[in-house]
Amino acid sequence: MSWNAESARETFARDGVVFLPQALSPAALEQARKAYEWSLTNPGPLASKIPQKTDALFYQDLYNPGCRDAYRDMLRASPIPALCTDLWGTPDCWFMYEQVFLKEGGESRRTPWHQDASYLCVGGKDLAVAWITFDPLSKEDSLEFIPGSHKGPLYDGSRFDVDDDTAPLYTSGQMPRLPDIEKNRRDYEIVSWPIQPGDLVIFHTHTLHGGAPTHTGARRRTLTLRFFGRECIYENRERQAGPNVPGLHKRLKPGDAFRDDWFMDLAKRAA
Numbered sequence: 001m002s003w004n005a006e007s008a009r010e011t012f013a014r015d016g017v018v019f020l021p022q023a024l025s026p027a028a029l030e031q032a033r034k035a036y037e038w039s040l041t042n043p044g045p046l047a048s049k050i051p052q053k054t055d056a057l058f059y060q061d062l063y064n065p066g067c068r069d070a071y072r073d074m075l076r077a078s079p080i081p082a083l084c085t086d087l088w089g090t091p092d093c094w095f096m097y098e099q100v101f102l103k104e105g106g107e108s109r110r111t112p113w114h115q116d117a118s119y120l121c122v123g124g125k126d127l128a129v130a131w132i133t134f135d136p137l138s139k140e141d142s143l144e145f146i147p148g149s150h151k152g153p154l155y156d157g158s159r160f161d162v163d164d165d166t167a168p169l170y171t172s173g174q175m176p177r178l179p180d181i182e183k184n185r186r187d188y189e190i191v192s193w194p195i196q197p198g199d200l201v202i203f204h205t206h207t208l209h210g211g212a213p214t215h216t217g218a219r220r221r222t223l224t225l226r227f228f229g230r231e232c233i234y235e236n237r238e239r240q241a242g243p244n245v246p247g248l249h250k251r252l253k254p255g256d257a258f259r260d261d262w263f264m265d266l267a268k269r270a271a
């Protein structure tokens with residue numbers, strides 16, 4: 001481990017993203033890889049191919065109901081929940097949901113710039129997405145972030161329209177439309193890191209991020225694990241946004257502490 005917990009916490013609070021080189025041991029990485037492979041071989045009801053202008057594959061799956069069993073041992077053994085509580089400075093951590101991505105087979109499109117928070121009915125300080133890649137990536141081929149954007153406006157989601165990355169997910173106009181960051185890159189501070197398997201990027205669900213395309217002969221297999229902690233509330237979103245938990249939107253109302261028995265409690269609290 002080549003970082004300092006206190007400076008990682010400061011970085012996460014300031015930038016909404018932190019790079020933790022070799023945070024996963026070979027055993028933890030292997031368990032994560034097996035979970036990822038499980039997802040690929042057991043697609044859930046929401047697995048989909050994201051539309052592309054080429055024949056390349058951009059596959060994703062999320063909220064697979066089988067994950068709670070298939071991922072349980074991996075999550076309980078993983079160092080990530082403790083890293084999240086360190087970053088937040090609070091002792092609770094619950095697993096919210098997984099998402100897997102696979103880009104391969106040619107020139108894939110970028111993952112449009114977006115904030116995960118637009119798709120989720122949860123807000124607050126203690127939120128984290130752990131981004132794990134199983135392929136080494138150059139800085140240019142990696143996931144990119146706008147540091148500090150977790151403190152800025154929450155934009156409408158991208159609906160991943162093949163012709164327009166900023167085309168809004170929702171139609172009511174309650175949230176501002178995403179700016180065209182990709183066309184105006186020089187107006188933004190953008191960070192990314194070259195990645196080796198075992199490295200971890202952890203970001204807040206409100207942080208603007210977008211993923212590089214992959215090129216012919218390359219492949220990007222990534223697993224993202226989303227967690228929440230003590231300081232989180234249920235927020236109103238249109239069309240009852242995720243996480244996809246049976247009955248959640250009936251049990252919680254805006255402003256309630258974000259809690260539900262459905263979520264896996266992963267905190268290792270002192271006895």
Ligand SMILES: O=C(O)CCC(=O)C(=O)O
Binds near residue numbers: 116143211212224
């Ligand atoms: O890996 C990618 O291309 C996208 C990751 C992402 O956008 C996410 O996990 O929210």
